[in-house]
Amino acid sequence: KIELKHGSHRIGKRTDEVMQKWRGYGLGQFIHWGLYAIPGGEWNGKQYNGAAEWIRSWNGIPKSTYDSLIYKFNPVNFNADEWATTAKQMGAKYVTITTKHHDGFCLWPSKYTSYTVANSPWKKDIMKPLVDAYDKAGIDVILYFSVMDWNHPGWRYDIKTKEDSVAFEGFKQFTRNQLIELLTMYPTAKGLWFDGTWDKSWVKQAEFADQLETEMRKLRPGLIIGSRFRADEKGKRHFDANNVLMGDYEQGWERKLPNKIEDVHGNDWDCVMTVPENQWGYNKAWKGHIKTANELIEMTAKSVSLGGNFVLNFGPQGDGAIRKEEKQLATQIGNWMKINKEAIYNCQYAGLEKQDWGYFTKKTGGNKLYMVVFNAPVSGAYRVKLPAKMGITKAYALATPTQSLSTEEIHTNEYFIHLKKQGGDQPFVIVLETKNSSDNSGNVYDKAKT
């Protein structure tokens, strides 16, 4: 064990209520919105091949020209309630919103820089109406904040000279000021999602970042901060030099999912996912594979089956409207969630052997198991292996709860649930009500033969 002053300060999951609620969200929305949505991945008729929110880093545009986009920020079709309603209809329980991305443009009227909405034609605060609209919709808000800030003169990628360190000291105070400002202006925010923390300059700030995290947690008890914010004094990120998770949950699952429970090391985690291969900000020309609703529903079920949450990204247009493809996905996913949300909300890893038909989830604190089916077996027989003392008292398709399904024990603690081929192309859920033979509530199917 390595002696660390600025490593992880907690072993194992947080057990407080705020984190227990976070653990049960299941499905969330990410919003990437800012000046980059105006060009939308294109400049002077030329397509930028990278991620649209990184267009400033393209040598096809002079930096100052990009920075002057602030004078074009006037999202006449921005409607915070419409965004929150879209998220509500999709079934999202939390939203992560970019307050400031790498370009340094602030969606709130920060006192610490002039590069904010206050100095755009729009003039008004964007964050306040958004936080209020999502709060009203019952969707918890997490504030995304990029430490790396290409607009601030004090930003450095590394600290090599005396000048660098003087400049970066000013930048560190600026960063602290903005974070305290955000927590003060939007006190209902449940957490902070940090980004832009991989460069050496920030990685070298183990003590400062640790103290800042402690200060923020004191200001906002219960605040949720993931593994992306700070490095330990050995320069280790996400996991400290003793391989213990930094922060409250693992934030490494960006555009990728764990495959088996061992991959998540017993930690809380969420996966943040783009609809195209790699576009967070609005890109006019979505290229390559655009994920379908069924793919995204499967990623949601897979995330919950492995003890995490799934966060789907939306990149609103420069005028503030949400593009029709994203609205359509929100509707399709929402239609599925309306019927099947019981298998997603407040569910966790079931601890059962994965089967080919799909994913198990388990209701937290209950005796219900859910089988989220994506690959219906041609036999209509769904294999289920249970721990020794667990029996099945009832089995039914979630959509038709009064029609019990026949359960056949084919080996000790191994069953076939029989369900004839369902019509349609939608994933569906089978519910198993279980009991432990140690307690005697209800009768157990044992040796049941069809």
Ligand SMILES: COc1ccc([C@H]2[C@H](O)[C@H](O)[C@H](C)N2C)cc1
């Ligand atoms: C260098 O590879 C990166 C760097 C930053 C990102 C940023 C994206 O712009 C988006 O904000 C995502 C959540 N974040 C990790 C993605 C890939």
